[in-house]
Amino acid sequence: MSEQAMKLRGRVVVVLPDNVDTDVIYPGRYLNITDREKTAEHLFELAYPDLRAALQPGDIILGGKNFGCGSSREQATAAVKFSGVGAVVAKSFARIFYRNSINLGLPVVTAQAVEARAGDELEIDLLAGRIANLTTGAVFDAAPLDPRAVELLEAGGLIPYLKRKHSYSGS
C-alpha cells in the first residue's frame, strides 16, 4: 500500500452493535474451509444473512465496542477482507481480531465517536487518524495506526512482508 492508499474512501454498508463476536462474523461450522477467498461466502451468515448481498467493494463496516471478540479464527478476518470490505471502523477491537486484520492487510480503525449511518460516504486517513463523513460533513478523530501496523498494511499483510524480508536475507 502506498502513502496514497493509506487514505481510504467508502460507503458505510452497515452499523453494527457492541461485541460482534467471531461466531457471528464467521460461523464455526465453516472452520474447515482454509481457502481464504472462499470464507467470504459465509460472512455474517447466521446473524446478518442479507448483508453479503448488499456489500460493494470498498464498503466500510462500522462497529461498536469489542468488535471481533471471541475465537482466534482467522477466517473471521479473511471473510471480511475477501468480501471486498475496505475497512472496519469500531469503537474498539478484540485484540486477536485486530492483529489478524493487520496481518491479512485489512485496515482496522479505532475511533470512539464516529457518527454515520448506513449509506454515508466516509474518508479515512489511516496515518493521520482522521475520519470525515463526506455525507454529513462531520470530521472525527481516530487512533493513528501503530508504525508496525502501517508497515504491515503497506506490505499487504504479514505474508508478503515476511516473504520479502526472507528473500532479501537469502534464508
Added chain:
Amino acid sequence: MGMTLAEKILARASGRATVTPDQVVVARVDLALSHENADLVRKSFKEIGVARVWDPDKIVIILDHRVPAESEKTATTHKAIREFVREQGIRNFYDVGRGGICHQVLAENGHVQPGMVVVGTDSHTTTHGAFGAFAAGIGATEMAGVWTEGELWFKTPATMRIEVDGEFAEWVSAKDLILYIIGQLGADGADYRAVEFDGPAIRRLSVASRMVLANLSMEMGAKVAFTPVEEIAPDPGAHYERVIRIDATREVAEPQIACPHAVDNVKPLSALGNVPVEQAVLGSCTNGRLEDFEIAARILAGCRVHQRTRLIVIPASQRIYLEAMRLGYIQTMVEAGAMVNPPGCGPCVGVHQGILAAGEACVSSTNRNFLGRMGSKDSRVYLASPAVVAASAVAGRIAHPAEVTA
C-alpha cells in the same frame, strides 16, 4: 519500579531490564501451540517460502477440534498436518487417541513452564497463565510468522489485579466465580489487559480450578491471565491499572449462569426461572477435567438423566478419560444415561457431535454461548459449572445441585 508478572516475563523475553505498559517489544517465543488450524498456519508458512520452521522442538500440534475426523475434508486436513509434522521433524504432535484438548494436553505433558512466552492459535491459550506463563492466543498467519522467526511483537499490556477472599459455598466453584467476574466487568472488561488473580480464595483452589479462571479470562478480552505460582511472582510495588476485590462468600453465594448469547450476560441461578434443556454438555478446555467429573458423578450417582434431556460427557484428554474410568466416574455417568464422546472439543465449537437443532436449549460447562455457537442460530446455550450441568441433566431444566441431591 516493580513489574507485574506480564511485564517481568516480557522484559526477560525481549532482553530488557524493564518494560512498561503500552511499550511495544519483540519477544522470543518459547512454545507455539496449534490444533487443526495448523493446516492454515502451514499454508501461510509455505507462502512465506522458508524451508524449515525455526525450532521444531518448540512447536506443539494437538488435534482436538474434529477428532476423529467426521468428514473427508477434515481427514484431508489431518493428513496434511501429519505430513507436515513429519517433514519438519516436529516431535510434539498429539494425534487422534494420543492426546485430547490442546490446552489440557499441553499442561499435563509438562510443556509449559513458569515464565515462558506461549502463543497458540486458539483464543483459550490464556489457560496456561495458571502455570505462570505469558500465554496468548494469536491468528494462523501470525503463527506462520512465529514458525518462521521464533519471535513476535507484543504491546506490553497494563495489568489488572483481581483479589478474591472468602469461602465458596457448597456447589459454588471457580466457574461461578469467573462467570460472576465476567458479568461484572463485561466482555471487553479486560481487553488488551493482563489479569493477575490472587488472594486467599484463589490460593486454596486446585490447579484445575485455576485453569478455569485463566481460560475464561479470554471471555472478558484478556490478553493473558495468571494465577499464583511459586516460581515467579510480581514484584512488590508493581503497578496495577486497577485492583478489584471480591468477597466470594457474599458476592458469589450461588451458582452463576451465562445466558444467551453473550458470556457477560450473567445471572445468579435463582434469577433464571424455569429453563428446560434438551441437552447438557460436560466437557471442554474450561471444564472437562477430573474434578469436574468427580462432582458430576457425585450428583448423577443413582439418578437418571431426565427423559427430555441428552447428557454428553467429553473427557478433556485420554489421560482424564482413563483416570475417570479407574475412579468409576464414567461408569456412574453412563449408568445415569450419559453418552461419552471422544476426548476433544466436542460440540463446544459447533463442529463435532452434539449439535443443537432450532428451538433447543443446552446447559453447558463450556466457554462460549454466542449465537449459533453449538448449532442452529435458533438454539440457546447457557454456560454453567459442571455441578449445575449434572443437576440440570437430572432435572431436565437448569437446576441447582441442591435440588437433586437433597
